[in-house]
Amino acid sequence: MTGTIVTPRSRRVVTLCFHGIGTPGRRLEHGEERFWIGVDQFSDIMEAIRSHPRQADLTFDDSNESDFLHALPLLQRLELSARFFVITDRLDTVGSLSSEQLFAIHEAGMPVGTHGMTHESWRDLAALQMLDEELTGSAQVLENITRLAVTEAALPRGEYDRQVLAVLRRQGFDRVYSVDEGASNHSSWLRSRYTVIDHDTPSTVSAFLDNPDHSIGARLLRSAKNVVKGLR
Numbered sequence: 001m002t003g004t005i006v007t008p009r010s011r012r013v014v015t016l017c018f019h020g021i022g023t024p025g026r027r028l029e030h031g032e033e034r035f036w037i038g039v040d041q042f043s044d045i046m047e048a049i050r051s052h053p054r055q056a057d058l059t060f061d062d063s064n065e066s067d068f069l070h071a072l073p074l075l076q077r078l079e080l081s082a083r084f085f086v087i088t089d090r091l092d093t094v095g096s097l098s099s100e101q102l103f104a105i106h107e108a109g110m111p112v113g114t115h116g117m118t119h120e121s122w123r124d125l126a127a128l129q130m131l132d133e134e135l136t137g138s139a140q141v142l143e144n145i146t147r148l149a150v151t152e153a154a155l156p157r158g159e160y161d162r163q164v165l166a167v168l169r170r171q172g173f174d175r176v177y178s179v180d181e182g183a184s185n186h187s188s189w190l191r192s193r194y195t196v197i198d199h200d201t202p203s204t205v206s207a208f209l210d211n212p213d214h215s216i217g218a219r220l221l222r223s224a225k226n227v228v229k230g231l232r
């Protein structure tokens with residue numbers, strides 16, 4: 001035994017992460033512009049995803065109103081499913097999903113998970129002993145809308161540490177999504193995601209799907225988030 005477990009390609013899972021589509025209806029956070037893509041760009045990328053031989057899991061973060069206006073109709077037309085991670089304090093505010101729109105997404109069979117109440121870093125909240133409250137508070141809001149237990153979470157800003165993961169484990173989450181690059185094993189509790197940003201095209205996304213574990217270096221160069229993480 002060498003200690004290295006080689007996972008067959010077929011057992012690898014790739015997950016894509018989208019944020020806003022079209023024109024933002026709210027004031028963006030600092031540096032958020034690059035996480036927004038055009039309506040046509042989104043539709044072209046989704047067509048490329050659907051026609052690619054590798055199946056990708058799809059996720060949408062931040063509960064922008066574009067989840068309902070642009071993502072849901074296209075997903076339904078292409079007969080695809082996606083998970084939606086919601087910032088519950090933003091529900092029913094301008095530019096974000098309304099409770100009714102979120103209910104419609106849920107009714108369409110799309111799983112809904114938590115992205116926190118506030119979008120504050122869970123690493124910061126865990127350090128202040130406030131992560132439990134953030135998670136239970138957001139889960140309560142979501143459960144009131146969907147009538148289902150919240151079992152999945154996406155890490156705001158992709159930030160986490162051991163303490164964050166320990167809280168999520170203790171609260172019984174079935175799966176947690178980061179924005180670390182690359183593919184994940186089928187059995188992984190913590191799932192990596194490829195974040196689709198403004199510079200992406202059907203070709204860049206297809207190239208990632210062709211070879212999810214080998215595009216990490218190139219992605220690191222353009223990912224400020226990972227650069228920051230590397231400095232910590």
Ligand SMILES: [Zn+2]
Pocket residue numbers: 061062115119155156157
């Ligand atoms: Zn987010």
